[in-house]
Amino acid sequence: MQDGMLRFSTAGESHGECLIAMVSGMPAGVPITQAAIDHELWRRQQGYGRGGRMRIERDQAHILSGVRHGKTIGSPIALQIANNDWKNWTESLPVGAGDPEKHKAVASPRPGHADLPGALKYDFPDARYVLERASARESTARVAAGSIARQLLAALNIQIASHVIRVGSAELDHPAAWEEVAALRDREEILLSCVDSAAEQRMKAVVDQALRTGDSVGGVFEVIAHGVPPGLGTYANWDERLDTQLAAAVMSLQAVKAVEIGRGVTAAGEFGSAVHDSIHYAAENEPDGHTRFRRDQNNAGGLEGGITNGEDVIVRGYLKPISTLRRPLASVSFATREEVKAAYERSDVCVVPAAGVAAEAMVALALAKAACEKFGGDSLREMMRNYDGYCDQIRRF
Numbered sequence: 001m002q003d004g005m006l007r008f009s010t011a012g013e014s015h016g017e018c019l020i021a022m023v024s025g026m027p028a029g030v031p032i033t034q035a036a037i038d039h040e041l042w043r044r045q046q047g048y049g050r051g052g053r054m055r056i057e058r059d060q061a062h063i064l065s066g067v068r069h070g071k072t073i074g075s076p077i078a079l080q081i082a083n084n085d086w087k088n089w090t091e092s093l094p095v096g097a098g099d100p101e102k103h104k105a106v107a108s109p110r111p112g113h114a115d116l117p118g119a120l121k122y123d124f125p126d127a128r129y130v131l132e133r134a135s136a137r138e139s140t141a142r143v144a145a146g147s148i149a150r151q152l153l154a155a156l157n158i159q160i161a162s163h164v165i166r167v168g169s170a171e172l173d174h175p176a177a178w179e180e181v182a183a184l185r186d187r188e189e190i191l192l193s194c195v196d197s198a199a200e201q202r203m204k205a206v207v208d209q210a211l212r213t214g215d216s217v218g219g220v221f222e223v224i225a226h227g228v229p230p231g232l233g234t235y236a237n238w239d240e241r242l243d244t245q246l247a248a249a250v251m252s253l254q255a256v257k258a259v260e261i262g263r264g265v266t267a268a269g270e271f272g273s274a275v276h277d278s279i280h281y282a283a284e285n286e287p288d289g290h291t292r293f294r295r296d297q298n299n300a301g302g303l304e305g306g307i308t309n310g311e312d313v314i315v316r317g318y319l320k321p322i323s324t325l326r327r328p329l330a331s332v333s334f335a336t337r338e339e340v341k342a343a344y345e346r347s348d349v350c351v352v353p354a355a356g357v358a359a360e361a362m363v364a365l366a367l368a369k370a371a372c373e374k375f376g377g378d379s380l381r382e383m384m385r386n387y388d389g390y391c392d393q394i395r396r397f
């Protein structure tokens with residue numbers, strides 16, 4: 001990784017003492033509030049079909065470094081989120097040798113989870129340590145880090161929101177406008193984060209069916225970034241393309257198995273004339289944009305050639321169904337090699353809205369990194385001068 005670039009990493013086990021996020025490369029002078037981080041953490045905990053764990057946790061970020069008097073100071077930002085559940089695990093998951101009798105083994109690997117490949121790879125006798133880190137509890141730390149990125153993007157008037165477009169077989173059957181999706185961020189109760197209440201009820205019925213039958217469901221979420229200027233990312237090198245980075249960022253989330261940009265999936269089956277977004281030049285009196293080059297539609301999802309084109313950036317994530325099943329599939333005992341049922345540990349049944357929130361964080365981090373690369377600057381003031389100068393340049397283009 002290059003020095004100076006916006007980057008982040010996380011640490012922490014699902015039932016360990018806490019989760020840690022570390023964000024480096026943020027310019028100084030970005031206003032940061034803990035309330036904004038905690039709101040994102042709250043949103044990640046919501047959604048119909050979550051398991052008992054989310055009733056134990058009340059996630060809150062503790063800012064340890066890098067922020068003073070309400071603003072970033074250019075040094076690494078360390079964030080800590082405590083696990084309330086840790087008090088129930090101090091003896092079974094100690095840092096020291098502890099009492100091996102208290103160890104809670106995950107005795108038979110769950111198909112679809114990281115249990116078996118993780119145990120084989122790291123030479124563990126059971127899957128306990130695998131799930132402790134493979135678990136999506138880790139995405140809590142990403143959401144905290146992503147909130148820092150969001151607070152930088154806010155200075156550039158870039159906003160990010162997500163919504164759910166499918167849960168199992170139940171689907172939202174019309175496109176959603178940015179305003180509708182953005183309004184979901186203020187909901188005080190999050191059911192399935194769908195903009196259409198009839199579709200949301202159909203989604204709920206699918207989750208109810210999974211709850212009744214001891215099964216699980218996946219689905220599709222869509223993240224929209226609004227207000228993104230043209231020119232973030234580049235085609236110059238494969239790994240600098242913003243679509244490369246967004247796809248990796250969203251694919252890296254637990255249970256995401258496919259990523260789509262714009263109408264990427266259905267476009268593959270259509271003629272070019274039906275897919276590509278015609279260009280026109282806006283009249284003086286049309287509402288303000290970054291440039292007067294405009295599109296009538298946005299099938300490209302705001303990216304052409306790995307560069308943002310000024311339209312909303314639209315990224316979808318496809319989630320497989322949760323792999324821990326109350327009616328478990330066949331597996332094999334790690335200890336005896338006999339055929340047994342897969343292990344069951346308290347689990348979510350549907351996490352599509354929460355995955356959307358985690359994906360918003362990953363998109364925020366990818367966009368903030370691209371913005372830092374494009375506009376540079378060690379302070380927000382310096383960055384804004386560069387941003388304003390560039391906006392002026394493309395407006396006159």
Ligand SMILES: Cc1cc2nc3c(=O)[nH]c(=O)nc-3n(C[C@H](O)[C@H](O)[C@H](O)COP(=O)(O)O)c2cc1C
Nearest residue numbers: 113114134135136254255323324347348351354355
């Ligand atoms: C927000 C969120 C919550 C999740 N909760 C669970 C869970 O409670 N039980 C479970 O088995 N998997 C859960 N998963 C999925 C697993 O973490 C994931 O399937 C597993 O780590 C294997 O990784 P993979 O699916 O990416 O291959 C969750 C995923 C997300 C995004």
